[in-house]
Amino acid sequence: MTERLLQFIWQFQYFNNKHLQLPGGESFDIVHPGLLNANQGPDFLAARIKMGDALIIGPVELHIKTSGWYKHAHQFDHHYDKVILHVVWEDDMDSSQSPIPVLSLRDRVSKLLLQQYEDWMNNRWFIACEQQITQVSDITWLSWNERLLVERLQRKSAIVCELLQQNNQHWEETFWWLLARNFGIKVNAEAFEAVARSIPLTVLGKHKNRLLQLEALLLGQAGLLEKDYEDGYARQLKEAYQFYQAKYKLQKGPNTTLFLRMRPASFPTIRLAQLAMLIHSSGHLFSKIKEIISVKDVKSLLDVTASAYWDQHYTFDKISPAKPKKQGDSMINNIIINTVVPVLFAYGYLRQEQEYKDRALKWMEETAAEKNTIIQGFAQCGIKSRNAFESQALLELKNRYCDPKRCLDCAVGNGLLKGSSKQ
Template structure:
């Protein structure tokens, strides 16, 4: 038993009896259970109860034991001055002058058994046996909430980076795009390259693709080996000059090639990043301040230099030409990077239309394909677009995996079902 479960039971009034009495044996009638408070202060606000012949209006506090009132120091907090009822699982005798209602013995056993089963099950999601009874209209509404929640969660991480970059949206956008180019397993390394190599530095040489590649591959640590071919030698020479000119410090990186298709090799991705920067010097304007998906996708219609049409690596010739980004990769970048930045920009600048545009962008993109989405489909819940697939990922990771059922609309419904 925990306070979250007690709050759920109180909010739904899932008690076995209407014959309720205080610890002083005064009859209680619950006229209004109150509104759950998600901020500091009492657990339920603006409740109305009748004790004996007197009707009281005020707040309600929930605890496991009556003495938790003192443990939490509520007696010194003015926010609790208007509490009219102290609801506890067990009354251990602590008297704070407020009527106490003990719930021990008044909670339905079937509810406790169902909750325990959901907490202990080895099923993919706790409510797997009951979720098909959740109304579709409520499912769609919950997915919309989860989409916004996931965007907000991502926006918080981006805001930290934006603060570090002194509110430079363009630099922040560049760093996040670079990170997205490293998916699925080289994201951290790509991000470190972008952090060590400011966009402003690269843009000073954007009209010379060779110098841009020299800066990027040098910072990434790929120009430290000995090469026989002319092009890598040229990059090494350019990088030595540019490194001294800009006093660049290359981070120590571990690049991963194993189990990747050549199209996802970090060398290919770095060459594509170089091509993107040479092509577009205003990523933020052309991606974040843009609403046309086709135009956003066209930003990533990039073609690296001739060398990378014939190589996967500096020492490895390509059997099949790989140059541009695939459509699915572009969609993932729009979904995981562009939409969250757009959402944050709307939040920070009070532009609701930008927030709506971020969600609309996800609704226009295809759902991603991964094991989480596949498992939801097996349960009968198919994502129709990227907004829904992102919502389903949020639901699984933040609620199902954490057994956060009491704060989930599905879990709330399942636990409150009458059987």
């Protein structure tokens, strides 16, 4: 038994609460267990207990053993002066004379619930409840998925807020930083964000209509124009970059871009060329996204192809079979899921404008689910994702609840333990 499990059992009344008696023999009924207290003081506040005709309202404190009250010196702490009930797992003292009424739950809790919880804490499966998870009702999943996704987006909103504080509340700049990071995918995310931070949007805006110059700025700041290339286009880019680097006094960051263990279509040269084309084809990106209603229009905005040079190249000085370097559906969806929706949600969340939050959630429903090992793992357990709304919720569930074994804070774990408490 742990104090968190004891709190859970008391909070949801997952024990036999019939014919309750205190050590002194007085009978009582629990009208309401109170509200879990996240601050200093007793575990639950404003509990309501009926003794005879009297309704007593006040805090409830929980301990594994009755002696915990004295071990923690609560008798000397004024925060506990008004406690109306001391709930324990094991009454290890003579509590009949205690000034605080004591209720022991040890003989009132289902052995099946305790065994189930212990099994979850000790197993090393993909998720603790993988053998029971399909027993959870559709209604539970519906509400829990939405809460998980909102929690995920609120957490990402905090990141957006930090970036806004760094750039004087500039939403377009913040979006540009996160967009560039997304284009770098996992391997080059840090390096691409450093590139974005090193080139102000005002500079990019001056060169919006000159694609070669945009490529030169991005590839140069990424450290990809430092060699002496034989290719004429590469030499043009290098010459342009050296001029504008000096003109704008651009400083390169310490991060280096990586090519190892990557598919050629994801090489940083290709991703930066596509990013340059996106800037070239559409300025003030975040302002445009705020005005878009349909996610199809967002996809059209992000549907870019690198310049013609890259049709036969993945890197400089090496010709490859001709193939336009078009941004695929998978990458477009990835950008919507990991940049467009989080920033749009953050905009609504931080400015208290519900329409943007609602639109962000709707776009998640209309975007295909990701394909990764976590989503595959849930599918093997019988939980399949129909869209990004559900897959993002499952990622939050796995990383924030399942892995740290927060089963007591999870609607799925709660529902399953509730069933066990009745057996």
